[in-house]
Amino acid sequence: MIEPQLLIVEDEQTILFMLVTILKRESFLHIDKAGSAEEALTLCRTKSYDLILLDITLPGQSGLEVCPLIREISDASIFFLTARSTDLDKLSGFAVGADDYITKPFNPLEVAARIKAHLRRRFGNEPKTEANLFEYGPLSVNTKAGQVKLHGQPIELPAQVYQLLLFFCRHPNQLFSKSQLYEKVWGEEFFGEDNTVMVHIRKLREKIEASPSSPKFIVTVRGLGYKFIPEGGGHESA
Template identity: 90%
Template sequence: MKEPQLLIVEDEQAILHMLITILKKENFFHIDAASSAEEALVLCKMKSYDLILLDITLPGRSGFEVCPLIREISDASIFFLTARSTDLDKLSGFAVGADDYITKPFNPLEVAARIKVHLRRRLGSVPRVEANLFEFGPLSVNTNAGEVRLHGQPVELPAQVYQLLLFFCRHPNQLFSKSQLYEKVWGEEFFGEDNTVMVHIRKLREKIEASPSNPKFIVTVRGLGYKFIPEGGTHESL
């Protein structure tokens, strides 16, 4: 397995140094560090990370604010690292996209163990996504070439359908409502009677699904929205 890429976003130098020291001893990760939200965003645009340790209390933007921005450009798992330990804080963290929530003070050895377990599960079941190439079983998307292939054969997609697929590729296993997809992909405010998303979902399924009426990649969650399943396994469209 390729060495996992880890980013620690922490402005307290003592905590940052402690985490780096402990995690490097594991000889399991490649570690980068950032001391602010803006620095973290720059790094995420330059490099593909597997997991991000994100402090909530940062100078400028908080972790709560920057987490959704990271989600826009990275499919990394995100662990919040914070002294805030109330149930409301934890729920807020998960609501904005966190995968786990670690409260201070913490045992750094436990943190290392939790990261390793999570990454082994993640990298063992979810295909590796490089900065410019997404590969999900028979489906591949090369963003440099703007090329989509299915079972090695090129697939021609209209521009907006391609952008929809690209958004799904960047956010695997995440549920999005029609309004969220419209606002994220089309960049406009959603009006409830607009069927644009449904039409483009149907067009995309016709291009990449073996059976568009029984989709394996892009599944419908009744009453909630759509989810991209990178494994393309057996899932029932509801």
């Protein structure tokens, strides 16, 4: 099953920690965090989300200002989280594109329940199922068999290199920084001096690229991170 992708945009660390803790206990395992409207927009440009929890009072642009901008680049559902509780405030929130409006203080378990109910209505009762086979030109990945083939020939990948490739296959054409890849694939907090991601990217390129020094599948966007190009027609970006 593909788990819902959530983004929480909240600059109050206490509230953010509480939400992340409760939502993970409620089986929402894929949660990104942003502390400002600018950071939220950057994440929405590089990743697809199913639902965004958006505070209204943010540094810089407010949630009311950034909501329409998110709508232009993402089809995620948007729930406002705010201390503004008047009828006019709520109408303003729905007017700029919110799907729900939750006032502070709130019960985080109620937030989790409303998210689950909304996602059930949006996607239906059937869970989103994960593809068993990814085929990109000469490269194929069979997740059910745990097998990778290049030009029809099986290739062996170390376990963590395989997980890295699988993550890329599930998120084609999306840009990820080293820290995002480390946190998503290894499930741990990233420390800037760690070269683990670079080493595994190199190992993966050596296995699937015709020319690892001039990669076509996994390209580097200099200064930003890496992107998987399904068609294998990518190139190194300056």
